[in-house]
Amino acid sequence: MNIILKTENLSKRYGAIQALDGLSLSIPRGSVYGILGPNGSGKTTALGIILGAIRANSGSWSWFGDEPGPEHLRKVGSLLEKPNFLPYLTGERNLKIVADIRGTGYDSIEPALVKTGIYDRRKSNFHTYSLGMKQRLGLAAALLGDPEVLVLDEPTNGLDPQGIYDVRQLIMDEARCGRTVILASHILDEVEKVCTHVAVLSKGKLLAQGTTAELLKSADVIEIAADNLDKLQSVLEKNTLVKKIVRNGNILELTVDPATPMERITEPVARAGLSATHLLRRATKLESRFLDLIKGDN
Amino acid sequence: MRRILTIEYNKLIGYRAFWVLPGIYAILMLLFFRIFTRLDMIQVNGERVPIESILRMEKVWHYLTWFAGFFHYLFIALIILLIGNEMRNGFWRMAVTSGLRRVDLLTGKWLVMGILSLFSTAIVLLVGYLAAGFAPVDIPDTAFPLQLATLFFLQAFCYIQFGLTAGIWLERTGLGILLVLLYAMAGEPLIGYFLPTAIKEWLPLNVFASLIPNPVLEDVGLGTSAITTGLALTRSAVWLALLGGLAWLKVRNTDL
Numbered sequence: 239m240n241i242i243l244k245t246e247n248l249s250k251r252y253g254a255i256q257a258l259d260g261l262s263l264s265i266p267r268g269s270v271y272g273i274l275g276p277n278g279s280g281k282t283t284a285l286g287i288i289l290g291a292i293r294a295n296s297g298s299w300s301w302f303g304d305e306p307g308p309e310h311l312r313k314v315g316s317l318l319e320k321p322n323f324l325p326y327l328t329g330e331r332n333l334k335i336v337a338d339i340r341g342t343g344y345d346s347i348e349p350a351l352v353k354t355g356i357y358d359r360r361k362s363n364f365h366t367y368s369l370g371m372k373q374r375l376g377l378a379a380a381l382l383g384d385p386e387v388l389v390l391d392e393p394t395n396g397l398d399p400q401g402i403y404d405v406r407q408l409i410m411d412e413a414r415c416g417r418t419v420i421l422a423s424h425i426l427d428e429v430e431k432v433c434t435h436v437a438v439l440s441k442g443k444l445l446a447q448g449t450t451a452e453l454l455k456s457a458d459v460i461e462i463a464a465d466n467l468d469k470l471q472s473v474l475e476k477n478t479l480v481k482k483i484v485r486n487g488n489i490l491e492l493t494v495d496p497a498t499p500m501e502r503i504t505e506p507v508a509r510a511g512l513s514a515t516h517l518l519r520r521a522t523k524l525e526s527r528f529l530d531l532i533k534g535d536n
Numbered sequence: 537m538r539r540i541l542t543i544e545y546n547k548l549i550g551y552r553a554f555w556v557l558p559g560i561y562a563i564l565m566l567l568f569f570r571i572f573t574r575l576d577m578i579q580v581n582g583e584r585v586p587i588e589s590i591l592r593m594e595k596v597w598h599y600l601t602w603f604a605g606f607f608h609y610l611f612i613a614l615i616i617l618l619i620g621n622e623m624r625n626g627f628w629r630m631a632v633t634s635g636l637r638r639v640d641l642l643t644g645k646w647l648v649m650g651i652l653s654l655f656s657t658a659i660v661l662l663v664g665y666l667a668a669g670f671a672p673v674d675i676p677d678t679a680f681p682l683q684l685a686t687l688f689f690l691q692a693f694c695y696i697q698f699g700l701t702a703g704i705w706l707e708r709t710g711l712g713i714l715l716v717l718l719y720a721m722a723g724e725p726l727i728g729y730f731l732p733t734a735i736k737e738w739l740p741l742n743v744f745a746s747l748i749p750n751p752v753l754e755d756v757g758l759g760t761s762a763i764t765t766g767l768a769l770t771r772s773a774v775w776l777a778l779l780g781g782l783a784w785l786k787v788r789n790t791d792l
């Protein structure tokens with residue numbers, strides 16, 4: 239059984255808002271699986287459903303190949319959107335409650351507090367914590383009892399640069415120990431740095447899913463122009479190495495793999511009796527690929 | 537069950553209102569006992585009656601449990617505060633995503649309600665026995681008032697269940713408490729005014745109140761409350777099941 243979590247056609251509607259629209263994902267064991275999408279794209283809704291907090295309107299999912307149930311969630315450490323603790327209890331007592339629910343025993347509390355760097359403040363009431371400390375306590379709760387799976391929803395929210403670095407480091411450490419991590423984020427850079435797999439969400443719909451290398455690897459754009467732009471376009475459309483053609487004024491922008499040799503593009507053009515009046519090759523940033531993916535949906 | 541109790545214990549230990557409100561109840565009941573033991577005459581229909589003539593332990597228990605019934609509202613406020621705090625701070629979301637069954641969110645509360653009802657009953661018994669010991673006259677028959685104590689316990693539990701269901705559906709603490717008090721003081725009497733007696737007697741707080749009939753009415757000869765204890769018990773059970781079911785309906789289906 240190498241699929242940890244599988245969702246099929248999950249949908250959720252809030253009144254007029256379709257928060258999630260037929261989401262199907264397969265998350266392999268041992269992966270760091272990024273769910274990438276702008277604010278409001280349905281990441282929290284999706285994670286809320288698979289964690290039992292939000293009721294889906296339709297669709298199904300399975301944990302560890304089984305019908306989902308509370309016993310599975312005890313093996314999943316999660317931080318959904320924001321740390322949810324009782325403000326009038328100390329950090330430590332809040333963790334005791336989580337440990338009781340998860341059935342992990344109180345022994346696991348101290349290491350988790352140390353790992354997330356809030357051991358010194360464990361006796362303070364939760365409401366006296368800064369935003370960053372609250373987030374760290376949320377992470378400590380997720381780590382209790384070495385869960386097989388970590389589900390983290392925007393875990394670097396509210397953290398300073400050092401905190402962001404620490405959390406990313408922590409996620410990578412946990413992944414190295416063989417844990418499966420599901421990480422929702424709107425920050426492309428974060429997903430790219432940390433995740434082995436990624437699913438891109440927009441407006442509740444899955445736009446793409448695959449390994450990070452496949453999906454977010456950079457692409458090159460070749461700008462090309464000729465006197466007869468229509469003929470040029472029809473020639474290029476027949477070239478399988480050209481992934482995408484965008485007409486921008488009297489220039490065509492071709493998206494190609496960075497490994498594509500230039501001649502493989504220009505030779506067929508020349509053979510068709512066309513001469514390029516403009517030719518420029520540039521590498522695109524990941525950022526714009528991500529934005530492309532999302533724009534393609536509009 | 538022990539796990540759920542431990543979770544509730546850890547939640548309550550740091551929550552001040554949980555210790556303050558029952559404390560207020562205990563203090564007020566003891567004050568009542570002080571007044572009671574100073575009394576040697578009471579007024580009935582404008583006539584002064586020496587207290588010995590009506591003072592039998594049976595009566596003392598009845599007055600005490602009936603009087604203590606007004607304090608159920610403190611416990612209703614407490615349960616609404618507890619529920620509201622947990623829902624507002626995302627505690628339920630955290631608990632469920634960590635693997636607590638949704639029904640156990642309620643099991644925990646039912647355990648706490650049982651403990652609060654027991655505490656409330658214990659205070660009534662304590663005050664009763666103190667009253668018997670310190671009364672200005674010897675009161676005959678200090679046997680344990682099993683029936684009244686049981687009815688009082690059930691009554692307390694039913695009232696708190698009313699608060700629990702209201703709290704769960706209203707989600708906001710302040711508003712929840714206000715609406716429940718409004719309903720108890722004005723809503724139900726007003727609604728009852730427009731309903732035929734047969735239906736009015738079915739209104740929930742009326743039903744719960746009728747578990748321990750008003751002793752003053754009895755003493756001034758206005759008769760006991762209209763329904764028997766057996767009927768009050770049956771109707772209370774119906775309401776308890778209904779309110780419990782309503783609470784579960786919300787907890788089971790809501791997005792946390």
Ligand SMILES: Nc1ncnc2c1ncn2[C@@H]1O[C@H](COP(=O)(O)OP(=O)(O)O)[C@@H](O)[C@H]1O
Nearest residue numbers: 252255257275276277278279280281282283284
């Ligand atoms: N409780 C709710 N009531 C109404 N709309 C909601 C609720 N929760 C989320 N939404 C809407 O659903 C969409 C998806 O939200 P969410 O899953 O939180 O997105 P993300 O986590 O990707 O930022 C948003 O448009 C949001 O406004």
Ligand SMILES: [Mg+2]
Nearest residue numbers: 281282319391
């Ligand atoms: Mg979110």
